[in-house]
Amino acid sequence: MVNITEKIKEIETEMARTQKNKATEYHLGLLKGKLARLRAQLLEPAPGASSGGGQGFDVSKSGDARIALVGFPSVGKSTFLSKITKTKSEVAAYAFTTLTAIPGVLEYGGAEIQILDLPGIIEGAAEGKGRGRQVISAAKTSDMILMVLDATKKAEQRRLLEAELEAVGIRLNREPPNIYLKPKKAGGMKITFQAPPKYLDEKMLYNILRDYKILNCDVLVRDENATVDDFIDTIMAPHRKYIKCLYAYNKIDAISLQHLNELAREPYTVVMSCELDLGIQDVVERCWTELRLIRVYTKRKGVDPDFSEALIVRTGSTIEDVCDQVHRTLKETFKYAMVWGASARHVPQRVGLGHVVADEDVVSIVAK
Numbered sequence: 001m002v003n004i005t006e007k008i009k010e011i012e013t014e015m016a017r018t019q020k021n022k023a024t025e026y027h028l029g030l031l032k033g034k035l036a037r038l039r040a041q042l043l044e045p046a047p048g049a050s051s052g053g054g055q056g057f058d059v060s061k062s063g064d065a066r067i068a069l070v071g072f073p074s075v076g077k078s079t080f081l082s083k084i085t086k087t088k089s090e091v092a093a094y095a096f097t098t099l100t101a102i103p104g105v106l107e108y109g110g111a112e113i114q115i116l117d118l119p120g121i122i123e124g125a126a127e128g129k130g131r132g133r134q135v136i137s138a139a140k141t142s143d144m145i146l147m148v149l150d151a152t153k154k155a156e157q158r159r160l161l162e163a164e165l166e167a168v169g170i171r172l173n174r175e176p177p178n179i180y181l182k183p184k185k186a187g188g189m190k191i192t193f194q195a196p197p198k199y200l201d202e203k204m205l206y207n208i209l210r211d212y213k214i215l216n217c218d219v220l221v222r223d224e225n226a227t228v229d230d231f232i233d234t235i236m237a238p239h240r241k242y243i244k245c246l247y248a249y250n251k252i253d254a255i256s257l258q259h260l261n262e263l264a265r266e267p268y269t270v271v272m273s274c275e276l277d278l279g280i281q282d283v284v285e286r287c288w289t290e291l292r293l294i295r296v297y298t299k300r301k302g303v304d305p306d307f308s309e310a311l312i313v314r315t316g317s318t319i320e321d322v323c324d325q326v327h328r329t330l331k332e333t334f335k336y337a338m339v340w341g342a343s344a345r346h347v348p349q350r351v352g353l354g355h356v357v358a359d360e361d362v363v364s365i366v367a368k
């Protein structure tokens with residue numbers, strides 16, 4: 001049996017030597033579909049295998065959110081972890097100092113955020129080089145990736161890393177494609193475009209679906225700008241993870257002011273020097289903002305709210321989620337809640353379980 005990595009290489013080579021034009025676009029679309037399937041296979045643990053495969057490191061999730069530190073060797077991931085948490089992870093000038101996942105806890109805004117220091121990854125990580133696959137699997141379990149970059153290194157390091165994460169189905173700072181796909185038992189394929197598509201057509205989708213052996217389904221493409229890659233992501237939805245990513249350029253003590261200015265202007269980017277203790281607090285604040293965690297304070301009837309301890313929930317959470325944070329069975333006896341704060345139309349507002357809370361709301365839950 002030809003191994004998966006070789007098959008992947010073959011397809012990549014074929015794609016590279018196929019000229020992009022109208023006549024080859026169907027063929028290229030099919031190749032992309034095959035590539036996505038093979039890459040997903042690569043991440044599945046081999047039957048009977050005890051390690052390797054898609055397994056991450058054995059670190060259990062804790063706290064209100066998890067941030068993974070991902071980057072090439074010696075960019076300063078462990079130095080950063082040691083700065084912002086009480087955990088000491090070994091720091092040294094040589095590559096691959098860190099050999100496993102080291103968790104630390106960052107206390108911020110009343111939340112406990114787990115920071116995962118990871119071994120450095122190198123090009124080809126997605127295909128199993130070094131501990132790459134394990135690192136990437138760990139990154140996939142995180143709520144946010146902090147991509148640590150060396151400001152003194154070439155700009156392409158960032159793109160190389162992005163490509164590695166992309167290859168295993170991680171989508172950075174993006175929303176899932178606006179395409180609806182529902183497989184059915186019978187009835188053939190029904191493909192509908194809400195507006196004339198710019199980069200797709202029915203035949204292309206038909207070919208790809210057939211290649212995936214999805215012969216009966218409804219498809220509705222809602223976005224006119226959707227691409228073949230978006231469509232494949234829709235088919236592969238269970239293997240795709242949409243994660244927020246912040247790019248942190250470290251070692252700014254060793255670059256020119258002009259270069260620093262250029263870096264700092266890039267989107268989703270922060271700059272720091274762990275060595276000179278510059279910008280660290282800004283990075284932490286930015287992480288907090290991007291995680292979009294929400295603090296809710298509870299209040300008993302007739303008593304002032306307890307601002308010393310916040311309940312932490314994710315953006316979009318409802319009173320029901322708040323109840324679950326307080327106690328597993330609270331919502332069974334829930335009658336209504338009173339809300340003070342940004343989410344209330346008037347204060348206090350009487351609301352039900354479905355009410356969406358906002359940061360720094362005060363909530364009083366009334367039981368039956």
Ligand SMILES: Nc1nc2c(ncn2[C@@H]2O[C@H](COP(=O)(O)OP(=O)(O)OP(=O)(O)O)[C@@H](O)[C@H]2O)c(=O)[nH]1
Pocket residue numbers: 071072073074075076077078079080090091092093094095096097098099118119120121250251252253254272273274275276
């Ligand atoms: N000039 C400079 N050097 C730094 C800075 N931060 C860390 N270093 C140095 O960079 C080297 C690597 O730091 P580490 O924290 O071990 O890097 P890492 O990313 O954890 O490396 P691996 O675990 O091997 O992947 C060490 O010699 C650090 O002292 C910085 O802000 N400026």
Ligand SMILES: [K+]
Pocket residue numbers: 073074075091092093094095096097098
């Ligand atoms: K190192």
Ligand SMILES: [Mg+2]
Pocket residue numbers: 077078079089090091097098117118119120
């Ligand atoms: Mg390290």
